[in-house]
Amino acid sequence: MKFTDGYWLMRPGCTPHFATEVADVRADANRMTLYAPVKHVTRRGGTLNSPLLRVECWSPAEGVIGVRTTHHAGSVRRAPEFALPGAEDGAGKVRRDGSLLELTSGELTLRVDSSRPWHLEFVADGRVLTSAGERGNGFVTDAEGRHHMVGQLALGVGESVYGLGERFTPFVKNGQAVDIWQSDGGTSSEQAYKNIPFHLTNRGYGVFVNHPGKVSYEVGSESVGQVQFSVEDQSLEYFVVYGPTPKEVLARYTALTGRPALPPAWALGLWLTTSFTTDYDEATVGRFIDGMAERGIPLSVFHFDCFWMRAYQWCDFDWDPETFPDPAGMLARLKERGLKISAWINPYIAQKSPLFEDGMREGHLVRRPDGSVWQWDLWQAGMALVDFTDPAARDWYTGKLRTLLDQGVDCFKTDFGERVPTDVVWHDGSDPERMHNYYTHLYNQAVFELLREERGEGEALLFARSATAGGQQYPVHWGGDCDSHFVAMAESLRGGLSLGLSGFGFWSHDIGGFEGTPTPTVFKRWVQFGLLSSHSRLHGSNSYRVPWDYGEEAVDVTREFTLLKHRLAPYLQRAAQQAHATGVPVMRAMLLEFPDDPTAALLDRQYMLGDDLLVAPVFSDDGTVEYYVPQGTWTNILTGAPITGPRWVREQHDFHTLPLLARPDSVIPLAADDQRPVSAWADGVELRVHSFADGAERTLVIPRTDGPGETARFHVRRDGDRLLVTTDSRHPWHLRIGGPDGTLHTSTAGPAATDFPYGSED
Structure with missing residues (x-):
């Protein structure tokens, strides 16, 4: 949030207290603690009646330096906390030379001179990456008496900021105010389903704010030369993560917070769903699957969306007997056709569900301070929320899913998890404000670990909507509820690239858009884009997404690009293994592969698919596309045309082609079998x-x-x-x-x- 009124003044009621100088230092071999008054002290009396900040500096991993600024240390530090599986003790080394103190971890050094006014410098490769200056560490109280810990890190000339989760606002975050707060806000606003307090820049480093609750960012939007982040707390902790390349930044960040699991290779194929509020039953499902087979479009996964359960009873995990009278038999018949099965779930229990009484009686539902079950009517009538901080509630919930797995379900679409109340009491005493963002992590973790236990390592797979830091460990994530037009298609891609720069290796989206019905042109272009994404799912809200509803050419395009994706499967699986091993996403913003190209730093309408394929989706009715070609001679693998960069290109493509360019000096493997993703x-x-x-x-x-x-x-x-x-x-x-x-x-x-x-x- 903003605290200042322009450059000179504070906003009414805001009182700032920032570190001014170093009054004392305590250091050992691996850690240093700086004590910083909030005013210049010239005599003994100046130490009275004034705050003293404690600034602890250490390294949890090579190339990463942590800074924790604390005002009042006696406040209770409540759960939850982000898990840091990659943290280790003693990764940094402290050196002191007179007034100069240095903490070094790998190639990254934090430098502070206690004889000077307050100034922390993060140095690597002989240059200052960023620094915390006169307003770099401190706190602000506001007119309502709230206490905000504040951090500021300097931005250099030409420095661009990326990430902060799956954000649909402009790709470069400079000039934006961003709140890390889970919201079910679609893809056309500043709200986001996946809020990650991590950003990276094009200057060789990233910053992770280690706070699971609300983090308020001002990215060059309050002080234009600073990234400011603040939390309503008594302590603020962040980590500076060195690269120097963006890929290396992501590798270090995901080593600290958790690497993505490797999804099963069968998930690379085409997914088809019932859509959301459409009419469907077993006959509809059979007609869809038969229709795909008759038209030569191989299908890998069939997904049952919400109404596989009875209305008003989500979730009770029972198939609607009117539309699916023999679920086990139906699933067996689908699996005989080589299909994997996905089922929609959410973490809510509607009042009409028989599970509501069970959950209330056993204490598995989140309660208000007065002991009553928290409920509302938004989404499902009288719905309550499963308390995943309670191991018994987690086991109760996943026990219901085991029954579905026994029936033949292979994976789950873990929808929702964003609208989590803060006026509640959690079983483990977690702070409600911190649990708002973190809830989705516990939800996805519970379901993913069940799948890993039941299906085995390498077979667990989600289709998740919401996430926070560390959620990349439980793939795959999709982009939420978008409209069905070109603008929504572009904003979806922008969100996916932003998420990839936040440590998430796998991402998908609703081919054709979710809300509304796409035109045949939009559908065909979205099919191209969707089948050149890490995971590919046809899905809509109140209209079907079977390709023949959009014309015979849509059928041809869907077939061609499905077969192409199957042939690219060994290439895509290799990219998936890289994401699993390094945290570098399958779908990569251009700056990840070309960090030294200034133009690549701005591109959000094209991407690299793995190391060697450039994809530029078409976002126009007439097939016109503008895209940037980096240096060298590239080859369109669909047309054979060579294109030499660096330069911008404007082309027109029919529905059977698009810019899909192979990198110079590349070798692309194509599988012989185009009928299935696994061969x-x-x-x-x-x-x-x-x-x-x-x-x-x-x-x-x-x-x-x-x-x-x-x-x-x-x-x-x-x-x-x-x-x-x-x-x-x-x-x-x-x-x-x-x-x-x-x-x-x-x-x-x-x-x-x-x-x-x-x-x-x-």
Whole structure:
């Protein structure tokens, strides 16, 4: 929140208290504590009747430095707290030379000179990354007597700020006020489903504010040269995370807060749902699935949305007997067709549900201070909230899900989790304000861990809407309720890229949009975008998303891009393994791959899909698209056209193409089987070699389908007019040089070292 009135004045009732100088230091080998008065003290009497701030500095991991500023240390620090699975003791080293103190962790150093006015500098690679100056550490009381701890870190000239969760406002956050507060606000406002108190900048570092409750950001929006963050508390803790590249920042941040689990490879295929408020029953489901098969569109997952349960009874986890009289038999029939099954759930219990009386009697529902169950009528009549801070309530809730898993359900869409009240009492005594954001973490964690327990490591999968820091451990997340037009499609992408820069490796969205009904043009363009996302789901609100409802060409486009995604499965699985191992997302903002390109720092209508594919969705009725091509000669893998950058390109595409460019010196593996996402990827794999410069070389791994690891490895190197391929593969494989018009070569044995001609005409 803002505390100042312009540069000179404070807002009425706001009284500031900021660290002014270092009065005393206590340091050991790994930690230093600075004591900072809030005014310049010239004599003994100046120490009276005035606050003294305690500023603790330490390192929880290499390349990460923590700063905790405390006013009154006697306040009760209440749950919940973010778990930091990657934290370790003694990661930093303190050095003192006269008045100069330094805390160093890896290549990052925090420097403070106790003889000078208050100034913390974060230094790496011989340069100051950021600093906390005269208003960098302190607190402000407001007219209502509230106590806000405040931090400020300087922004350099040309420094851009990204992240803070899945935000649909402008991609670069400079100039914005952002509240980290879970909201069910759609995709067209400043509210967000996934609020993450972590931002990174294009200057080689990120900042994580370690506070699960409301964090109020002013990103160059109060003091234009500062990122300010504040919490209503007596203490404020943050971590500066060094890169120097954005990928390395994300790797260190997710090592600290938790890396994404690796979703099962079958989830890469196309998902189809009943949609939300549409009419459906088993006959409708069968018609959808038959229709996809008859039109040659392979389907991997079928999802049952809310009304698989009876109206007014969400959630009771019982199938509506009028529309699904034989759920176990129906699921068995669907699974015989090779489909995985997803079911919608939420953490609320409606009053009409038989589970309401059980939950109230057993104490599993969140209560008000007077002991009554918290209820309201928004969403479901008289609904209550499951108290996941109570282990017994968690077991009660997940026990209901076990029954569904026994019936044949494979995964759950964990919807909602944002509208959590603060006028309640939690079983474990958690602070209601801090639980508002954190609730979704406990909800998703409970369901994900159940799936991992029942289905095994590598098979657990959610389709989750809300999240906070650490929630990246429980993929996949989707972008919430968007409208069905091009503006909503673009804002969805913007939110997904922002979430990826907040440590989340996997992201999806409702193909065609959720609210309303898309035009055939919007549907076809969204299908292209959706099937070039990490996970792909057709879903709507009050209208179906089966492609034939949008014309025969929509059927053709859906088929073509589904088959393309299946062929790209080994490439996408490798990107998924990278997200699991490093925290770098599958869908990457351009600045992640091109941090030294100033233009890439601004791009939010295109992205990198994995290391080597650039995707620029089309957001126009006439097929016109403008996109930026980084340096080098790129190849459109759909048309074979070479495009040389750096430059902006304007093109027009029909519904069967879009800018899908292979990076220079890349090798893209394509599976031989285009009918399913999981196949023997190394058997008959086609290697697409693009714009290899003389002397360039790449090592390509064909991943396993059942988890981390590899089944084949190829090393490709260009030596003049020859291309040398070395492999340990014992399967047939193919090589295509250049675009679709290149020569196709076949090798039938491995391990082998084979060379092919590589001339300028390729």
